[in-house]
Amino acid sequence: MRAALPALGLRSKLVLIALVLLVMPWAGYAYVRAMEQLLRENQEQQLAATARTVAVALQDRPRLLTPPAGTATEGGPTATTVHDEAKTLLAGLARPGLRIWVIDSKLKLVAAAGSLDAPAPQGAPPVFGPIERAVHFALRPLFERMFRTPAAPGEEVIPDDVIFGGRELERALDGAPTTRRRPAPGGRGTILSASHPVWSGEAVIGAVVLEEDTDAIVSLRNRAFEQLVAVTLVAFSAAALVLLAFASRLSWRLRRLRDEAENAIDSGGRVRALLAGGHARDEIGDLSRSFSTALARLADHNAYLEALAARLAHELRTPIAVVRSSLDNLRLQGGTPGGATYLGRADDGLQRLEKILTRMSEASRLEQLVREGEREPFDARAVIESCAAGYSSAYAPRRFKLTLPDAAVPLNGSADLFAQMLDKLVANAVDFATGNDPVELTLEREPGAAVLRVSNHGLLLPAGMKERLFDSLVSVRRHAPGDEPHLGLGLYIVRLIAEFHGGRTNAMDRADGSGVAFEVRLPLV
Amino acid sequence: MPLRIAIVEDEPAIRANYTDAFRTQGYEVAAFAGRAEALAAFRVRLPDLAVLDIGLGDDPDGGFALCRELRASSQTLPIIFLTARDSDFDTVAGLRMGADDYVTKSVSLPHLLARVSALFRRAEVARVPPQSEDVLVRESLSIDLKRFTVAWRGRSVELTLTEFWMVHALAKFPGHVKNREQLMGEAHVVVDDSTITSHIKRIRRKFAAVDPGFDRIDTVYGMGYRWKADG
Numbered sequence: 169m170r171a172a173l174p175a176l177g178l179r180s181k182l183v184l185i186a187l188v189l190l191v192m193p194w195a196g197y198a199y200v201r202a203m204e205q206l207l208r209e210n211q212e213q214q215l216a217a218t219a220r221t222v223a224v225a226l227q228d229r230p231r232l233l234t235p236p237a238g239t240a241t242e243g244g245p246t247a248t249t250v251h252d253e254a255k256t257l258l259a260g261l262a263r264p265g266l267r268i269w270v271i272d273s274k275l276k277l278v279a280a281a282g283s284l285d286a287p288a289p290q291g292a293p294p295v296f297g298p299i300e301r302a303v304h305f306a307l308r309p310l311f312e313r314m315f316r317t318p319a320a321p322g323e324e325v326i327p328d329d330v331i332f333g334g335r336e337l338e339r340a341l342d343g344a345p346t347t348r349r350r351p352a353p354g355g356r357g358t359i360l361s362a363s364h365p366v367w368s369g370e371a372v373i374g375a376v377v378l379e380e381d382t383d384a385i386v387s388l389r390n391r392a393f394e395q396l397v398a399v400t401l402v403a404f405s406a407a408a409l410v411l412l413a414f415a416s417r418l419s420w421r422l423r424r425l426r427d428e429a430e431n432a433i434d435s436g437g438r439v440r441a442l443l444a445g446g447h448a449r450d451e452i453g454d455l456s457r458s459f460s461t462a463l464a465r466l467a468d469h470n471a472y473l474e475a476l477a478a479r480l481a482h483e484l485r486t487p488i489a490v491v492r493s494s495l496d497n498l499r500l501q502g503g504t505p506g507g508a509t510y511l512g513r514a515d516d517g518l519q520r521l522e523k524i525l526t527r528m529s530e531a532s533r534l535e536q537l538v539r540e541g542e543r544e545p546f547d548a549r550a551v552i553e554s555c556a557a558g559y560s561s562a563y564a565p566r567r568f569k570l571t572l573p574d575a576a577v578p579l580n581g582s583a584d585l586f587a588q589m590l591d592k593l594v595a596n597a598v599d600f601a602t603g604n605d606p607v608e609l610t611l612e613r614e615p616g617a618a619v620l621r622v623s624n625h626g627l628l629l630p631a632g633m634k635e636r637l638f639d640s641l642v643s644v645r646r647h648a649p650g651d652e653p654h655l656g657l658g659l660y661i662v663r664l665i666a667e668f669h670g671g672r673t674n675a676m677d678r679a680d681g682s683g684v685a686f687e688v689r690l691p692l693v
Numbered sequence: 694m695p696l697r698i699a700i701v702e703d704e705p706a707i708r709a710n711y712t713d714a715f716r717t718q719g720y721e722v723a724a725f726a727g728r729a730e731a732l733a734a735f736r737v738r739l740p741d742l743a744v745l746d747i748g749l750g751d752d753p754d755g756g757f758a759l760c761r762e763l764r765a766s767s768q769t770l771p772i773i774f775l776t777a778r779d780s781d782f783d784t785v786a787g788l789r790m791g792a793d794d795y796v797t798k799s800v801s802l803p804h805l806l807a808r809v810s811a812l813f814r815r816a817e818v819a820r821v822p823p824q825s826e827d828v829l830v831r832e833s834l835s836i837d838l839k840r841f842t843v844a845w846r847g848r849s850v851e852l853t854l855t856e857f858w859m860v861h862a863l864a865k866f867p868g869h870v871k872n873r874e875q876l877m878g879e880a881h882v883v884v885d886d887s888t889i890t891s892h893i894k895r896i897r898r899k900f901a902a903v904d905p906g907f908d909r910i911d912t913v914y915g916m917g918y919r920w921k922a923d924g
Contacts, residue, residue: 485777486707490707493707497710500802530886530887532780551914555914556915558916561916584914588887591886
């Protein structure tokens with residue numbers, strides 16, 4: 169009887185515990201967000217500083233912003249030269265991804281340089297391997313929803329409202345440096361802009377505006393996330409695998425120990441040693457060893473019980489011989505007239521004692537016989553048929569109902585022992601039978617096995633005794649005065665003989681609850 | 694001159710009781726508690742019959758040794774093992790030592806006395822030619838009731854007293870089933886069923902030794918045994 173696996177095994181529990189590892193990406197997420205914030209602020213400050221530098225540079229060249237009055241065609245620097253000079257100045261500062269433009273106090277674009285095109289990624293991005301790549305592709309839709317990814321480099325447009333209606337521009341022309349974020353064209357990514365006024369004396373003569381996209385930071389952040397997820401995934405899978413393997417091994421060992429412990433005591437009460445984890449130096453090995461110790465004690469106790477009957481019989485025989493020979497002498501000498509009554513009673517008592525002794529030694533004699541084990545083929549059906557004829561007269565008026573198969577039932581063993589086993593089963597059934605219903609003797613042929621069943625109407629088996637009924641010195645009879653002695657050896661003998669034939673015994677209540685049935689299952693030749 | 698019985702038994706109460714019983718029957722009795730003591734006495738004079746316990750004090754197989762020595766001195770001296778041991782192994786060992794009978798201590802005194810007198814008669818009549826009226830003949834089987842001997846198809850079968858009585862009980866009425874209790878009664882023993890089974894087995898084996906085709910003792914399962922008449 170193998171018990172079902174527990175609903176929540178060790179394995180599932182350990183894997184559940186491994187889920188704790190999933191906290192790791194949350195910690196990482198918070199960290200990456202903090203880093204991103206830092207980078208953004210850094211970028212902002214840098215941008216503002218650059219704007220100031222440009223503004224200061226322009227302050228030294230006020231003519232770039234305030235073209236001389238009069239027409240551009242007059243002498244002095246032409247508008248074109250002014251424009252070129254401003255452009256040259258700005259071009260030195262601009263870089264891919266950074267756009268600079270200068271506006272005069274009349275909101276006229278003086279010069280612009282650089283573009284918002286995303287810079288090409290610098291160097292190969294660190295790649296974790298196939299896992300990270302897989303994560304990258306798996307997570308891309310998610311990232312795209314969570315954070316807006318930088319737009320593909322689009323057409324360079326400076327929207328009019330940015331130039332002419334931008335708040336930072338107004339504020340810069342009012343004399344206050346400003347930074348601002350605005351969504352990139354197309355609604356993807358963010359553009360950071362910083363503006364700074366250009367002073368000439370007390371008046372603002374223009375403004376510098378620097379624009380930079382935040383693509384670099386965003387992709388850095390995304391890559392960090394991807395790596396984080398990949399690392400977590402790898403760590404989690406590895407940890408879960410290791411835990412799973414460990415738990416599997418643990419639960420396998422425990423299950424083996426359980427199965428062995430369950431089967432260590434067979435239905436006949438014989439004890440086998442445990443093998444599982446016998447040498448392991450951990451708690452399971454310890455458990456197995458203490459199981460083994462307990463089982464060994466149980467086996468010793470069983471052996472002691474089995475030998476007890478034989479030893480007792482032997483030890484009692486001498487004092488009984490003293491009593492018997494004394495009584496016999498008394499009788500031989502004639503004795504006193506009234507003595508005969510007492511002699512008779514003493515004889516009765518002695519006879520009962522001897523019957524007990526005989527029964528006790530019968531079991532041990534049988535154990536010996538079984539060990540010697542001479543086997544020859546015989547027909548169980550013929551033996552039962554012959555026995556049943558005898559039982560009808562021996563146990564009259566108790567009736568017997570015999571059910572036999574049509575063909576012979578060949579067994580290998582001893583017909584004498586088989587008959588003795590049947591005797592014990594029938595004697596037992598007759599003793600417990602009540603009413604007028606017959607004791608039923610059934611022999612059935614099943615594939616590979618013969619099943620002998622002796623069943624009677626009467627009391628049911630006491631709960632919890634089914635397994636022990638076939639043990640030595642176990643009896644569930646209620647004793648009546650003057651009754652024959654019952655030592656609980658009859659069914660033990662049945663078991664010994666059944667085992668001699670390679671079979672097993674089984675006691676059960678009848679299906680209809682009207683009595684009990686004892687079953688012996690024996691392998692066919 | 695009365696017949697002399699030697700009893701070797703370490704338990705004083707049993708020794709005394711048996712001594713008294715045999716004396717009452719008119720035998721002369723020499724009782725010994727140990728092997729050395731008995732051997733010394735046997736060297737001076739052999740008894741007419743010996744009753745031996747197997748375990749003698751600290752000497753668990755003292756009886757076996759004594760039996761061997763007695764048998765070496767006399768081939769015909771009747772020897773009975775009387776013991777608390779009843780395992781088949783001991784029985785076989787005892788009989789192999791050359792004992793004529795093997796009984797457990799649970800035997801009653803009348804049963805024991807019957808055995809003793811039977812063994813004496815067997816020893817005595819062995820010297821006299823057989824008389825036909827004392828012989829029970831069942832076809833190929835002849836049982837000499839005086840000598841306690843059995844012959845099958847003219848060849849002698851060596852049986853112990855117990856076995857002899859059992860064969861006699863079975864062959865007296867061929868075809869009749871004798872149950873185990875009846876056989877015990879006839880053989881003056883009280884033993885358990887499996888001992889009867891072993892006795893029958895040994896009897897069959899002894900007959901088979903002189904006639905491999907012997908199959909006259911029939912087991913009637915659930916009832917007992919019967920002697921099958923000639924087919």
